[in-house]
Amino acid sequence: MHSQPPTAYAAEALGALGAPDALDALDAPEPDAPESDAGESDAGESDAEPGSIAATARAARRDFRQLLARFWPLTAPDRAGLAVALLLLVTAAAADTVAVWLFSDIVDGLADSGGLAAFWAPARWWVAAAVVGAVATFAGAALTGRATERFLLRLRDHTFGHLQRLSPDFFAKHSVGDLVARLSADIEVIESMVASGLVQLLAAAVSVLFFGGAVFLLRWDLALVVVALLPLLLLATRRLSRRLGALSRDERASNGALTARLEENIATVGLSQAYGTQARHADQLHRVGRRWMGIRLAQNRLSALYPPLSDLLETAAVLGVLGMGAWEISAGRLTVGGLVGFATYLGFLFGPLQRIGDLVLTVTSARASGDRIAEVLDTPPLTTDRSPASRLPARHGLLQLAGVDFAYPGAPGTGLRDVSFTVRPGELVLLAGPSGAGKSTLTRLLPRYYDPTAGRITLDGVDLRDYRLDTLRRSITLLPQEATILTGTVADNIAYGSPHATPAAIVEAARAAGAEEFIRELPKGYRTRLGHRGPQLSGGQRQRIALARAFLRDSPLLVLDEPTTGLDRRSVTDLLPALRALASGRATLLISHDVALVPLADTVLTLDRGRLVESPRDELALPTAGRPAVGVG
Numbered sequence: 256m257h258s259q260p261p262t263a264y265a266a267e268a269l270g271a272l273g274a275p276d277a278l279d280a281l282d283a284p285e286p287d288a289p290e291s292d293a294g295e296s297d298a299g300e301s302d303a304e305p306g307s308i309a310a311t312a313r314a315a316r317r318d319f320r321q322l323l324a325r326f327w328p329l330t331a332p333d334r335a336g337l338a339v340a341l342l343l344l345v346t347a348a349a350a351d352t353v354a355v356w357l358f359s360d361i362v363d364g365l366a367d368s369g370g371l372a373a374f375w376a377p378a379r380w381w382v383a384a385a386v387v388g389a390v391a392t393f394a395g396a397a398l399t400g401r402a403t404e405r406f407l408l409r410l411r412d413h414t415f416g417h418l419q420r421l422s423p424d425f426f427a428k429h430s431v432g433d434l435v436a437r438l439s440a441d442i443e444v445i446e447s448m449v450a451s452g453l454v455q456l457l458a459a460a461v462s463v464l465f466f467g468g469a470v471f472l473l474r475w476d477l478a479l480v481v482v483a484l485l486p487l488l489l490l491a492t493r494r495l496s497r498r499l500g501a502l503s504r505d506e507r508a509s510n511g512a513l514t515a516r517l518e519e520n521i522a523t524v525g526l527s528q529a530y531g532t533q534a535r536h537a538d539q540l541h542r543v544g545r546r547w548m549g550i551r552l553a554q555n556r557l558s559a560l561y562p563p564l565s566d567l568l569e570t571a572a573v574l575g576v577l578g579m580g581a582w583e584i585s586a587g588r589l590t591v592g593g594l595v596g597f598a599t600y601l602g603f604l605f606g607p608l609q610r611i612g613d614l615v616l617t618v619t620s621a622r623a624s625g626d627r628i629a630e631v632l633d634t635p636p637l638t639t640d641r642s643p644a645s646r647l648p649a650r651h652g653l654l655q656l657a658g659v660d661f662a663y664p665g666a667p668g669t670g671l672r673d674v675s676f677t678v679r680p681g682e683l684v685l686l687a688g689p690s691g692a693g694k695s696t697l698t699r700l701l702p703r704y705y706d707p708t709a710g711r712i713t714l715d716g717v718d719l720r721d722y723r724l725d726t727l728r729r730s731i732t733l734l735p736q737e738a739t740i741l742t743g744t745v746a747d748n749i750a751y752g753s754p755h756a757t758p759a760a761i762v763e764a765a766r767a768a769g770a771e772e773f774i775r776e777l778p779k780g781y782r783t784r785l786g787h788r789g790p791q792l793s794g795g796q797r798q799r800i801a802l803a804r805a806f807l808r809d810s811p812l813l814v815l816d817e818p819t820t821g822l823d824r825r826s827v828t829d830l831l832p833a834l835r836a837l838a839s840g841r842a843t844l845l846i847s848h849d850v851a852l853v854p855l856a857d858t859v860l861t862l863d864r865g866r867l868v869e870s871p872r873d874e875l876a877l878p879t880a881g882r883p884a885v886g887v888g
């Protein structure tokens with residue numbers, strides 16, 4: 256039921272989410288995956304209420320309608336295909352009906368005359384019906400499959416597109432693994448309901464109409480025997496579907512928890528080896544895996560009950576009909592062919608009935624997955640475009656903060672209080688301060704990962720909220736505290752934010768960032784492929800590639816969060832001219848504890864517990880630099 260989707264791709268894309276907007280991966284709280292976290296999608300108690308068959312049918316219908324209302328719009332480009340597929344499947348059912356009719360004709364013909372003459376004519380028609388049925392079945396299945404796969408792709412793209420707009424907050428609450436599970440397995444379950452599920456349901460319903468109609472046309476009195484047994488089948492479906500609904504929600508949540516554990520355990524293998532905690536990790540994984548296994552086994556047992564139950568009912572129906580049929584034949588009111596045809600129709604009738612029952616069970620599982628996807632889609636981005644928003648990017652980079660207050664959602668004591676300062680074009684402002692003071696937090700307000708709770712931030716005199724998000728982010732180059740390396744070559748990584756950069760410009764940026772030397776020594780130079788997070792590079796090398804990436808991007812405001820982390824004294828000294836050159840043409844906000852950078856600064860500001868404080872230069876124990884010390888402004 257769960258084929259393995261491109262999970263690696265999804266994990267990579269999710270991991271990279273931090274990078275496109277230069278999200279500060281280190282500063283974001285570690286994706287922590289408590290088992291309960293993944294299970295939070297509080298699926299409604301849709302079918303928990305006890306009640307009649309009608310109540311179950313209502314609950315299933317409601318689930319189905321909600322799924323459809325939510326996801327049906329995404330089938331738009333494939334609706335014509337789905338309609339044709341439905342038509343083909345109906346044709347196939349009609350061909351089957353005709354075939355059985357001819358079958359009973361042949362049997363009667365043989366019984367009456369015993370000659371081959373009575374065989375040939377219906378046999379020819381039978382062959383024709385069989386061929387039509389076969390072609391229609393194949394084409395219908397192929398078309399449904401195509402619509403199914405395309406819907407799957409569209410739903411995943413759509414959900415990921417939304418995910419990309421969500422704030423760091425969302426990613427702090429949900430572990431990567433759980434999100435991967437949602438974008439892979441859960442999406443498949445929904446698909447099985449919305450696109451192919453709907454076609455199958457309709458095709459089965461039409462088949463029931465055909466075969467049921469034939470049964471009633473042949474002998475309505477015998478058909479009533481079957482109708483009498485139907486409530487039993489519905490009752491079985493109802494009981495199973497209620498139990499399965501609850502199990503499915505547990506199963507989806509548990510699956511998310513397992514993926515999350517796996518993701519974290521694999522990502523931290525290095526740490527667990529260093530601390531000798533492999534057994535603990537293996538045990539954690541085993542426990543989550545066992546829980547999942549338990550739920551899956553219960554699910555399997557329940558699902559396995561359904562086919563034999565309906566088979567038993569079918570047997571009862573067929574035997575009842577044969578018994579009554581024998582009586583009718585002996586009384587001369589029914590032919591052998593008529594009875595054979597009737598019994599065959601019955602066999603055909605139970606197939607689609609069973610499928611409809613199965614689909615009712617699928618709806619309940621799909622509901623759990625639908626809720627998990629809906630939870631993602633219903634999370635609004637924290638910041639959105641105002642309308643009308645300016646399409647013009649900032650040109651000068653004049654950054655002004657006035658009375659800015661900020662607290663992280665749900666964490667009132669954190670953040671910034673009454674921060675005001677200005678960075679002018681051509682000016683370099685150094686922001687220092689103890690760990691946890693709120694420096695990186697400040698950088699997150701500039702590309703609007705978050706908005707201030709009070710006060711104003713303007714760029715070239717325009718409130719940040721009056722820019723379109725994409726133009727705003729194009730106006731700012733942010734070097735996050737933690738260097739992010741993506742799968743791809745060194746050159747790809749440097750050109751990440753500037754896709755049109757020439758090779759010469761890439762080399763130039765690398766040289767300015769002091770990366771040139773070590774890149775030349777890599778096996779394939781700029782064409783060396785780096786893995787996700789760049790495991791084959793040293794911390795300082797990763798930092799320099801990230802710095803080159805920032806250098807290459809031409810934007811009026813440059814924000815560098817601890818650019819010299821992991822660099823030795825000499826590299827820092829080598830970096831200074833490049834930083835100075837880079838800062839000269841634009842407004843630069845440089846966050847650093849590094850006194851070596853202070854001579855570069857036109858202004859030094861110190862942040863402490865979210866507030867700007869005075870006398871920064873003394874605290875940094877500076878040799879009096881050649882530049883004027885400017886206070887808090």
Ligand SMILES: Nc1ncnc2c1ncn2[C@@H]1O[C@H](COP(=O)(O)OP(=O)(O)OP(=O)(O)O)[C@@H](O)[C@H]1O
Pocket residue numbers: 282283284424427663664666669670688689690691692693694695696697736
């Ligand atoms: N997503 C978040 N939710 C709640 N609180 C947060 C979040 N991110 C950071 N904080 C808190 O905000 C405060 C400021 O964090 P920030 O990362 O801005 O510090 P910093 O000055 O950059 O420190 P460092 O020099 O160590 O990088 C800290 O107390 C931190 O715990």
Ligand SMILES: [Mg+2]
Pocket residue numbers: 282694695696736816
């Ligand atoms: Mg920081």
